Amino acid sequence: MTKPFLEKSNQSMMSAKSLIKQHLYSSTVSRAYYSSLQYIFHVLIEKLGKSHNDINKAPRTGTHAQAQYLLELALVSKDKNDYKWFQTKFPEFKEDRVKADYHDHLFDAGSGQDAINTAESIINILKKNFR
Amino acid sequence: MTPLEFIQENLSILSKQFPSVNIKYGYNNLIKTHIVVLSPEEEFLHNDQLDDAWIPLSFNFKSSFPDEEIAFVPPSSTLAIIEVLEEFNPAIMIVLDCIYSELFEYELKYSFPQSIISPTSVVSRATIHNSIAMLNYPEQFLVNDATDNIYQSAA
Numbered sequence: 001m002t003k004p005f006l007e008k009s010n011q012s013m014m015s016a017k018s019l020i021k022q023h024l025y026s027s028t029v030s031r032a033y034y035s036s037l038q039y040i041f042h043v044l045i046e047k048l049g050k051s052h053n054d055i056n057k058a059p060r061t062g063t064h065a066q067a068q069y070l071l072e073l074a075l076v077s078k079d080k081n082d083y084k085w086f087q088t089k090f091p092e093f094k095e096d097r098v099k100a101d102y103h104d105h106l107f108d109a110g111s112g113q114d115a116i117n118t119a120e121s122i123i124n125i126l127k128k129n130f131r
Numbered sequence: 132m133t134p135l136e137f138i139q140e141n142l143s144i145l146s147k148q149f150p151s152v153n154i155k156y157g158y159n160n161l162i163k164t165h166i167v168v169l170s171p172e173e174e175f176l177h178n179d180q181l182d183d184a185w186i187p188l189s190f191n192f193k194s195s196f197p198d199e200e201i202a203f204v205p206p207s208s209t210l211a212i213i214e215v216l217e218e219f220n221p222a223i224m225i226v227l228d229c230i231y232s233e234l235f236e237y238e239l240k241y242s243f244p245q246s247i248i249s250p251t252s253v254v255s256r257a258t259i260h261n262s263i264a265m266l267n268y269p270e271q272f273l274v275n276d277a278t279d280n281i282y283q284s285a286a
Contacts (some may be wrong), residue, residue: 060197061163069193076190080182084175087189091202092209095162103161 005042009035013119020112026100028112032119033097036090039123040067047130048074064094071126078129086125093118134192138165139217141188146219149174149181149252154219157212164200166210167194175205 012035019028034048044067060120076083094113099105099127107115132140138156146154153170169175169185185203190202204210 059199060193065200073190076186080186083186084182086212087202088204088208091159091162091164091200091204095159095210098161 003042003046005038005045009038009042009123012038013116013123016112016116016119020109020116025107025109025112026105029096029100029115032112032115033093033100035117036122037064037067037092039126040071043074043126043130044070053056075129082125082129086122089118089122093122115127134165134196137192138167138201139196141192142167142217142219145184145188148184149178150220152178152181152220154217155212155215156217157215159210159212162200162210163203164210166212167201167203168206168208168212169203170206172205172207176204 012031016028016031016035019025019031041055044054044055048070050070055067056063060069072083072087074130075086093115096107096111100107142154142156146152152174155168155170157166157168158164159166165183169181189201189203192199193195202210
């Protein structure tokens with residue numbers, strides 16, 4: 001059975017790792033962020049049984065915020081410390097992604113690598129809690 | 132009740148429950164999120180009672196105001212509050228600043244000893260003489276060992 005968001009998440013991570021080698025750091029940050037977001041979609045749909053409607057027809061400000069909210073509701077009951085880390089780290093990552101895509105902020109190699117590390121950490125925490 | 136009123140009211144209650152926690156509130160325009168910074172870091176990381184207070188508050192806010200986002204973060208977070216809109220228990224930060232500035236000052240004043248203790252003060256002249264003799268050439272100490280003689284002649 002195909003798991004489209006898992007595949008998308010893997011592809012985004014491969015893109016991020018490829019982009020950093022080409023010194024395209026803003027794009028690296030953006031792709032790394034989407035890799036973690038797509039993994040969140042994967043968890044919501046494949047592990048928690050949410051539908052696309054649950055995520056897209058959301059009461060919240062947007063798809064990203066709704067996905068974050070739904071995931072946090074599930075994560076807090078699994079591991080409080082992981083929830084605390086996630087609810088701090090994901091908005092930080094979101095801010096970096098907004099800067100990378102919409103602002104004149106320039107990212108360096110270190111920031112690009114940090115973004116890849118953050119995405120991998122988020123994915124690992126989700127793998128741990130939603131096997 | 133507006134989101135701001137909700138936050139002000141509940142953070143005020145939280146600050147009274149936890150007088151040793153400094154609470155700063157601001158708004159991050161980049162990600163359209165209300166930011167609450169809980170200091171010091173140790174309280175955010177290890178105070179379970181504080182967790183039990185702010186985590187339900189966070190979810191309560193999100194369910195009451197679906198168009199608003201909120202994040203509770205430690206002082207080390209990169210989520211900057213450009214303008215602090217509210218601060219609760221500011222005194223605790225003043226106390227901590229005083230303690231840390233004193234420690235920092237002490238650290239600056241402390242210096243490692245610059246001189247190395249003279250070996251003559253701890254090692255006898257005879258010991259030094261023997262040590263120098265041993266360093267000169269190993270041969271003179273190996274001749275008494277028959278095995279070593281074999282190795283030496285082979286070499």
